[in-house]
Amino acid sequence: MSEHPTRADFDHYMVPNYAPQQVIPVHGEGSRLWDQQGREYIDFAGGIAVNGLGHCHPVLVEALTTQANKLWHLSNVYTNEPALKLARSLVERTFADKVYLCSSGGEANEAALKLARRWAHDHHGEHKHRIVSFSQSFHGRTFFTVSVGGQPKYSQGFGPVPEGIVHGQYNNLDSVRELIDDDTCAVMVEPMQGEGGIIPAVPEFLQGLRELCDEHNALLIFDEVQTGVGRTGSLYAYQQFGVTPDILTSAKSLGGGFPVGAMLTTDRVAPAMAVGTHGSTYGGNPLASAVALAAVEYIDTPEVLDGVKLRHDQCREHLEAINHRHSVFREIRGMGLLVGAEMAPDYEGRAKDLMALALEEGVMTLIAGPNVLRLAPSLVIPEEDLIKGMRRLEHAVTRLVADE
Known part of the structure; x- marks a missing residue:
């Protein structure tokens, strides 16, 4: 292999x-990235939130870097200071009494589902x-989590x-009433579906799930892997809905790019x-915990x-202005800085084409x-980067x- 690997x-x-x-990015600073040829991109993808x-x-x-010069890894035969500080911070900022640390969102959801069944x-x-x-x-790519996830292709x-x-219809409480019974141990839900299309929950839907779980002695699990740690404008999205889960999972923004996940739950x-x-194996790793603690403390501020x-x-x-000029989107939706633009009927199924064109124009986006x-x-x-990125996105829309 050459000194500079290629695609x-x-x-x-x-x-x-x-x-x-x-494109192979090699350097990033703030909301900008540069590839092997030195070309600049505005990052609207954020490593998938x-x-x-x-x-x-x-x-x-x-x-x-501070933690790297102190202690990297111990194993769970021992605990460590960064992990304990992170757990305490999460407990103090949320409904939770206890925290389980792991390495990813998939791991956090696997733990949540196993905990619910064991309980x-x-x-x-x-x-x-x-x-x-x-x-x-x-809900992740382990075999248990893809089975619980409502996309059979995975x-x-x-x-x-x-x-x-079993799977109900999102934002349809009646569909859940038909499925839940006294043999149900848990209901697992995203406060806003991410991969499913950036669809926020209706507050009454989540409130109804809480009531149904209480009625049937089942646990309510909120998957906040994508919506958590400031993404929706509060530390966790549940705080905006007035509904408290029994178990919550967190990852993605929790480590700001460093692999880390967490499952939060109650003393019950x-x-x-x-x-x-x-x-x-790596859950509660000192490096990951130190970075996650810094991220949580920095993000959870007014x-x-x-x-x-x-x-x-x-x-x-910006998106509505682009759409006013080009009529390419049917609906713009989301919470905080997790935003989805659904393609208009004339551009059905072409989100990936738009993503590719946007990259050519120098702005990184995603699809759901x-x-x-x-x-x-x-x-x-x-704001300067937001404006610049939106300008580049409009160039891509114009080409589409x-x-x-």
Whole structure:
């Protein structure tokens, strides 16, 4: 391999489960990235809602380098100071009494689902194992989490899925009433569906789920892997709905780009995860915990969270102005800095085409399914970068319209 790997090296050396763009970024600062040729991009993708403070934020760099000179890894035979500080910070800022640390959102959701089944088993018996989830939901790529997720394409071809998993319709409480019963151990829901199309929950829907769970002695699990840690304008989205879950999962922005996940729960539920029932080799790693603590403390401030709400309004205004001129979107929706623009009927299924054109114009975006352009920029993106990126996005829209 040459000193500078190329996109062709991916095809040669890597398992083909991804199809990355031809561009290879090599440097990032704030909301901007540069590729191997030195070309600049405005980052509206944020590593799929991971880089909450953009690239190489000085607060996170300082936390990482300071900890890197102290202690990297111990294993869970021991605890460590950064992990304890992070757990305490999350407990103090949320409904939770206890925290389980792991390495990713998929791990956090796996832990949440296992905890729910174990709790139900210990308190009610083996029969109480059913899980209610929702069509088009996404909860990770472990076999358990893809089975609970409501997108069959991710579980097909891997053999029989675990039993006892059923799927209702998102924002349709009646569909849940038809599925939930006294054998249900948990309902798992995203306060806003991410991969399913950037669809916020109706408050009454989440409130109804809480009531149904209480009625049937089931646990309510909020998957906040994508919506958590400031993404929607509060530390966690549940705080905006007036609904408190029994278990909450967090990752992505939690580490600002460093791999880390967490499951939060209450003293009522946590004892079911007794010694030896679950584990994570890198969970509570000192490096990850130190970075995550710095991210949480920096993001959970009025300045950052109010700024997210302001940038949401500005982002929506720009997208609506683009749409007024080009009529390319059917609907613009989302919360905070997780925004989806659903393609208009004339451009059905062409979100990926628009994403590719946007990259050519120098702005990185995402999709949420074939029909929704997804934006998840840094929570502290400067207005100058937002304006510049939107200008580039409009150039891409203009090219898409011209191709019709």
